[in-house]
Amino acid sequence: MTERYPQGHKYDMPDARGHFGPYGGIFVAETLMPAITELNEAYQRYMQDPEFIAELDADLRDYVGRPSPLYLAERWSRELGGAQIYLKREDLNHTGAHKVNNTVGQALLAKRMGKTRIIAETGAGQHGVATATVAARLGLECVVYMGAVDVARQALNVYRMKLLGATVVPVESGSKTLKDALNEALRDWVTNIDNTFYIIGTVAGPHPYPAMVRDFQAVIGREAKQQCIAQAGRLPDALVACVGGGSNAIGLFYPFIDDKSVKMIGVEAAGDGVETGRHSAPLCAGRPGVLHGNRTYLMADDDGEIIETHSISAGLDYPGVGPEHAWLKDTGRAQYVNITDDEALAGFHALTRMEGIIPALESSHALAYAMKLAPTMRKDQIIIINLSGRGDKDMHTIMQREGISL
Amino acid sequence: MSRLANKFADLKASGRKALIPFITAGDPYPEFTVPLLHEMVAAGADVIELGVPFSDPMADGPVIQRASERALSHHTGLRKVLSMAMEFRKTDQDTPLVLMGYLNPIEIMGYEDFANAAQRADVDGVLTVDLPPEESEACVSLLRERGIDQIFLLAPNTNAERIQKMDAVGSGYLYYVSLKGVTGAGHLDTADVEQKLQLIRQNTALPVGVGFGVKDADTAKTIAAIADGVVVGSALISKIEANLDDPQQARHEIITLLKSMREAMDV
Numbered sequence: 056m057t058e059r060y061p062q063g064h065k066y067d068m069p070d071a072r073g074h075f076g077p078y079g080g081i082f083v084a085e086t087l088m089p090a091i092t093e094l095n096e097a098y099q100r101y102m103q104d105p106e107f108i109a110e111l112d113a114d115l116r117d118y119v120g121r122p123s124p125l126y127l128a129e130r131w132s133r134e135l136g137g138a139q140i141y142l143k144r145e146d147l148n149h150t151g152a153h154k155v156n157n158t159v160g161q162a163l164l165a166k167r168m169g170k171t172r173i174i175a176e177t178g179a180g181q182h183g184v185a186t187a188t189v190a191a192r193l194g195l196e197c198v199v200y201m202g203a204v205d206v207a208r209q210a211l212n213v214y215r216m217k218l219l220g221a222t223v224v225p226v227e228s229g230s231k232t233l234k235d236a237l238n239e240a241l242r243d244w245v246t247n248i249d250n251t252f253y254i255i256g257t258v259a260g261p262h263p264y265p266a267m268v269r270d271f272q273a274v275i276g277r278e279a280k281q282q283c284i285a286q287a288g289r290l291p292d293a294l295v296a297c298v299g300g301g302s303n304a305i306g307l308f309y310p311f312i313d314d315k316s317v318k319m320i321g322v323e324a325a326g327d328g329v330e331t332g333r334h335s336a337p338l339c340a341g342r343p344g345v346l347h348g349n350r351t352y353l354m355a356d357d358d359g360e361i362i363e364t365h366s367i368s369a370g371l372d373y374p375g376v377g378p379e380h381a382w383l384k385d386t387g388r389a390q391y392v393n394i395t396d397d398e399a400l401a402g403f404h405a406l407t408r409m410e411g412i413i414p415a416l417e418s419s420h421a422l423a424y425a426m427k428l429a430p431t432m433r434k435d436q437i438i439i440i441n442l443s444g445r446g447d448k449d450m451h452t453i454m455q456r457e458g459i460s461l
Numbered sequence: 462m463s464r465l466a467n468k469f470a471d472l473k474a475s476g477r478k479a480l481i482p483f484i485t486a487g488d489p490y491p492e493f494t495v496p497l498l499h500e501m502v503a504a505g506a507d508v509i510e511l512g513v514p515f516s517d518p519m520a521d522g523p524v525i526q527r528a529s530e531r532a533l534s535h536h537t538g539l540r541k542v543l544s545m546a547m548e549f550r551k552t553d554q555d556t557p558l559v560l561m562g563y564l565n566p567i568e569i570m571g572y573e574d575f576a577n578a579a580q581r582a583d584v585d586g587v588l589t590v591d592l593p594p595e596e597s598e599a600c601v602s603l604l605r606e607r608g609i610d611q612i613f614l615l616a617p618n619t620n621a622e623r624i625q626k627m628d629a630v631g632s633g634y635l636y637y638v639s640l641k642g643v644t645g646a647g648h649l650d651t652a653d654v655e656q657k658l659q660l661i662r663q664n665t666a667l668p669v670g671v672g673f674g675v676k677d678a679d680t681a682k683t684i685a686a687i688a689d690g691v692v693v694g695s696a697l698i699s700k701i702e703a704n705l706d707d708p709q710q711a712r713h714e715i716i717t718l719l720k721s722m723r724e725a726m727d728v
Contacts, residue, residue: 083593085623089619228526228530242522246642248618
């Protein structure tokens with residue numbers, strides 16, 4: 056999508072084989088290699104195809120509802136007493152989160168490639184819903200793999216997917232969460248490779264997924280940059296986004312990578328606290344390894360076995376992270392911090408009460424970090440937080456946590 | 462010449478095909494494994510593929526997934542598997558042993574430390590499911606320097622160009638996965654396999670083992686007629702799973718199955 060960055064865009068990761076420095080790449084079983092090659096060729100071709108881009112842009116406008124607003128949270132900013140906080144309102148997208156930006160794009164690609172069957176993995180269910188949504192619209196068969204633990208804690212999204220005509224398969228292996236759903240989706244793909252398109256929901260997986268999902272999500276950052284300049288007259292000082300796999304964060308960060316004055320801060324889920332070991336923060340407390348087709352930071356023990364993760368937010372409950380985040384961390388271009396379950400809940404309540412916006416628990420991690428950051432900044436400085444999703448899906452989790460029943 | 466190359470050369474000279482059992486190390490408990498390896502050799506195994514348990518076995522079906530989970534419940538990780546290999550080698554200097562698993566345990570140990578440890582354990586080959594030739598150079602060269610073969614997988618949809626790539630980087634043998642899917646699934650289509658083997662042989666002189674779908678003496682015999690080696694995994698591990706309360710019975714059934722395969726292949 057180089058034509059979308061006409062001047063001064065110099066950052067050009069990944070290389071042709073999907074490497075972000077030592078990270079990324081293609082680490083998959085042989086059966087998947089031809090499918091990945093086919094996908095990569097289609098991705099390279101259609102991202103340069105004006106007709107494809109025009110169709111994508113029209114879908115993003117008319118179906119997703121883009122552009123999403125950049126909203127100045129005036130009351131909350133005043134309360135925190137520091138930087139001006141702007142929220143990029145991805146929660147207002149069709150289906151309630153940023154995930155749909157990517158599924159619309161990949162579904163168009165699937166259609167161009169003549170695939171008739173869509174599969175996906177999902178954690179919180181947002182990506183599953185966004186996939187089931189576009190599959191319904193295009194009349195494609197859709198199977199969504201979801202960890203059995205997540206099926207239980209995100210029952211509402213499971214029902215939404217079923218309403219949309221998708222088959223939801225609860226995954227009972229391993230830790231029964233997002234990583235296991237990914238394993239199962241990969242097994243399905245290996246088995247049904249001829250007619251099936253695998254819509255990965257985050258910037259992980261084998262190349263071209265990390266770059267492709269980023270390119271579909273980069274609309275967030277492109278809009279935010281234009282809007283910030285139009286509304287505030289200048290670039291922001293800091294971007295803050297939550298990081299599970301990292302797709303909403305990369306979507307916001309990517310168009311700003313060459314704007315060195317803009318700080319980029321990814322917020323991982325600390326669960327009970329990084330020091331307890333019960334967390335989902337591979338960039339803050341993990342180590343490089345290989346999982347799900349790419350080299351990146353992981354939560355693994357000394358034997359290389361993947362450690363179970365913990366987070367109140369199902370969407371962040373993943374032991375790996377997109378390889379581009381690993382690279383941005385190592386190069387120092389982005390910083391990665393972490394926020395506990397309790398802090399995220401405080402962020403959730405703060406935004407709900409101060410601005411009348413109920414955020415997703417995932418996004419609440421970014422909000423909670425901004426609550427620490429904003430007071431340390433001047434009032435003429437600007438933070439953009441990616442409000443990646445809305446909190447309707449989390450009502451049950453929050454009620455349970457806070458001992459409330461209806 | 463490596464132990465694997467020797468073995469395949471010997472087999473060829475005597476007109477026999479390799480019987481290659483796969484079991485997951487540490488399944489159902491650590492002490493079960495090494496004695497079973499010796500018994501499998503006695504039952505006619507020529508090469509052993511020893512599975513390194515991994516928490517996220519993406520290319521495996523439910524049978525081997527559960528084997529990994531049972532093994533990991535006793536903490537059988539890569540280090541433990543290497544010590545099992547070393548123990549096996551103490552009393553068997555003849556049978557090639559191949560470690561089969563996923564890349565992450567090797568990444569976390571570090572390629573050089575792993576290569577050294579594999580050499581100390583006198584391991585003959587390493588088969589890493591999620592390490593395609595394009596990404597393998599760093600690891601393979603360290604293994605090669607130590608005389609350890611890197612074995613690559615071929616799939617039904619692997620084209621000639623990629624077979625040549627595996628031929629260039631791999632050694633020991635190539636492992637043809639006879640169907641699109643995970644381990645333990647589906648049925649073999651012999652005509653398909655035969656046709657594919659023609660393409661493979663046009664592009665490599667390495668011996669070719671065939672696996673995925675080998676369930677009994679009949680399928681072993683059919684595959685032995687066209688390939689250089691027959692790999693059997695899930696069918697053996699199913700015996701463990703069916704006899705979790707009686708491991709001796711599992712051992713007995715595994716050995717009986719292997720013997721019947723050996724017999725059928727040698728007729």
